[in-house]
Amino acid sequence: MKQLLIFCAALVLTFSAASAFASDVTGTWTGNMIAANGDTFQLTFTLKQEADKLSGTVSSPQLEAMEIVDGKIDGDKLSFSVVYNGMTIKNEGVISGEQIKLSTKTGEGEPAGQEVTLTRAKTPETAAAQPACPAEGCAPKVQGAADVTGKWTGSLAIPGGDSMQITFTFKQVATKLTGTVGGPMGDPMEISEGKVDGDKIAFNVNFNGMTIKHDGVVSGDTIKLTTKTDNADFPGGEMTLARAK
Numbered sequence: 001m002k003q004l005l006i007f008c009a010a011l012v013l014t015f016s017a018a019s020a021f022a023s024d025v026t027g028t029w030t031g032n033m034i035a036a037n038g039d040t041f042q043l044t045f046t047l048k049q050e051a052d053k054l055s056g057t058v059s060s061p062q063l064e065a066m067e068i069v070d071g072k073i074d075g076d077k078l079s080f081s082v083v084y085n086g087m088t089i090k091n092e093g094v095i096s097g098e099q100i101k102l103s104t105k106t107g108e109g110e111p112a113g114q115e116v117t118l119t120r121a122k123t124p125e126t127a128a129a130q131p132a133c134p135a136e137g138c139a140p141k142v143q144g145a146a147d148v149t150g151k152w153t154g155s156l157a158i159p160g161g162d163s164m165q166i167t168f169t170f171k172q173v174a175t176k177l178t179g180t181v182g183g184p185m186g187d188p189m190e191i192s193e194g195k196v197d198g199d200k201i202a203f204n205v206n207f208n209g210m211t212i213k214h215d216g217v218v219s220g221d222t223i224k225l226t227t228k229t230d231n232a233d234f235p236g237g238e239m240t241l242a243r244a245k
Helices: 002-021 124-128
Strands: 027-034 040-050 053-060 063-074 077-084 087-096 099-105 115-120 150-157 163-173 176-182 189-197 200-207 210-219 222-228 237-243
Touching: 040 063, 040 115, 053 077, 163 189, 176 200
Parallel strands: none
Antiparallel strands: 027 040, 027 115, 040 053, 053 063, 063 077, 077 087, 087 099, 099 115, 150 163, 150 237, 163 176, 176 189, 189 200, 200 210, 210 222, 222 237
């Protein structure tokens, strides 16, 4: 009898440990994926867990929401599939607190899979539940991609010691950057290959058949911009942009 009680107690402890280990992933998760052309776009996973079954959708600013199928949870592991343009993309992940390390793979002869790190999106409730700063102080907050949508102005030095004002009009969708560059002379020029990565931006401008590459660092309402070109007649330079009020 005593051995039976010990055995039952062990089963209860084992079941309790397994239940505690099983992860609840219900909610919204986001991560960035790199496309074949080098562009980065944000994916949003809206997951719903019921026991060991997983359902939900995957979406991005460029795509409509896609239903996930064959979703299941096993402890700290999850798996599901997404059908995109007739192609089945299998996803397998490991859950670690507020992150999911996700690996994707496709069928033979189809595009290679990738790895994506998902982060649970904060809600007002979860944000309020975050612990206060410890006595020794808080670590700096990790910021997401900077939002540079709007008008920015800066002065560009020209030969003879003069300068002219340049206006950058940006539109940001997730990590993709589009817009125009304008000055006192000529029509605005479209920017190309624009992208935002955290506090860094990059884009190109074609001027008279010449490609001018721009790299910048965003800090609040200013952008430190560096330009360069392979044309020796037009050396690169630096410019500080300020967000137009």
